[in-house]
Amino acid sequence: MSFSIDRVVPWGRSAAEYQAMFGLDEPDLGGRLLGCGDGPASFNAEMSAQGRAVVSIDPLYAVSAAGIERRIGETFDEVMDQVRRHPEEFVWTDMRSVAELGRRRMAAMRRFLVDYPKGKAEGRYLEASLPDLPFDDDAFDLALSSHLLFLYSGEFDLGFHIRSLEEMLRVAAEVRVFPLLQIGGAPSPHVEGVVDEFRSRGLEVRVERVAYEFQRGGNRMLRLGRRPAA
Numbered sequence: 078m079s080f081s082i083d084r085v086v087p088w089g090r091s092a093a094e095y096q097a098m099f100g101l102d103e104p105d106l107g108g109r110l111l112g113c114g115d116g117p118a119s120f121n122a123e124m125s126a127q128g129r130a131v132v133s134i135d136p137l138y139a140v141s142a143a144g145i146e147r148r149i150g151e152t153f154d155e156v157m158d159q160v161r162r163h164p165e166e167f168v169w170t171d172m173r174s175v176a177e178l179g180r181r182r183m184a185a186m187r188r189f190l191v192d193y194p195k196g197k198a199e200g201r202y203l204e205a206s207l208p209d210l211p212f213d214d215d216a217f218d219l220a221l222s223s224h225l226l227f228l229y230s231g232e233f234d235l236g237f238h239i240r241s242l243e244e245m246l247r248v249a250a251e252v253r254v255f256p257l258l259q260i261g262g263a264p265s266p267h268v269e270g271v272v273d274e275f276r277s278r279g280l281e282v283r284v285e286r287v288a289y290e291f292q293r294g295g296n297r298m299l300r301l302g303r304r305p306a307a
Contacts, residue, residue: 082303085229086152087116087137087145089186091125097289098255099221099298108218111249113207113241114225117145119185121201122192132217133196134205149186153179166262168290181240206241212248220249225267227257227299235270242271242301246280251302255287268299275301 089181095118106129112120115133124131137145160167161175172178198203205211207225222245226238233241243253259270267282275282281302290296 085114085225085232086156087186087223088149088152088156089117089119089182089189090223091118091181091185091188092287093104094121094185094289095120095221095223098287099253100221100285100287101296105219109216111210111212111217111220111245113210113222113245115147115223117186118187119188120198120224122188125150125192125196125201131140132201132203134203134210136204136206138197138204142190145193153183166293168293172291192196208237208244210244211249214247215250217249218251220245220252222252222254224256227267228253230259230265230267235267238267238271239274242250242275246301246303249298253298253300255289255298256292256295257284257299258292259293262295264294271299 091100096106099105099305106124108130109123110129110131112131112133114135115121116135116137118133121131121133135147140148157175160178164175172181184244193202203211207222220295222241226233226241230282242254257265259265272282272284281300283300284297286296287298
């Protein structure tokens with residue numbers, strides 16, 4: 078049996094990982110950024126410390142910092158145990174061991190927890206969830222979805238993915254989603270349907286390789302843009 082989690086769990090990644098996963102360059106980082114389903118990632122905290130404009134949404138943000146910390150504690154060991162039992166499903170190059178994975182994930186989540194009260198007061202962390210976003214049209218330049226869409230294909234059907242991406246494109250000129258695999262490493266069955274749907278509308282749709290791979294085979298992202306396909 079492969080790696081398996083039957084629900085969305087709080088799990089945090091760093092800004093450096095976001096930059097690699099989404100191929101973010103300086104012009105990207107200089108725009109208005111939206112993270113959908115960021116959870117306890119430190120991307121917002123790190124980027125905001127640099128003066129970047131980032132808003133993160135997640136239903137998790139209905140909970141206090143202490144409550145989120147408790148949820149992390151309740152699920153951290155479960156996720157790490159799954160990784161220990163299925164090391165063949167991951168690429169151990171940049172992340173050299175299970176212990177290092179645990180340290181780096183926890184460091185990112187602790188950085189988030191330190192920033193969370195201030196960021197919530199500033200409106201950088203908002204309680205909201207796909208497929209309904211509480212923003213005006215064109216509020217952002219770039220919307221990102223890390224380890225939510227496609228990863229949880231068993232929990233969210235194709236219709237949910239299409240509605241979520243439509244909503245992200247309403248509020249942002251471009252959307253990027255990573256990875257395109259499900260938990261367990263199989264390709265998401267929704268990628269083809271999403272690509273076909275948005276190409277049929279004449280939109281820009283690209284699947285691109287990125288300079289990041291931890292989940293084995295998870296080195297591609299989806300890019301959607303409002304511009305007509307070339």
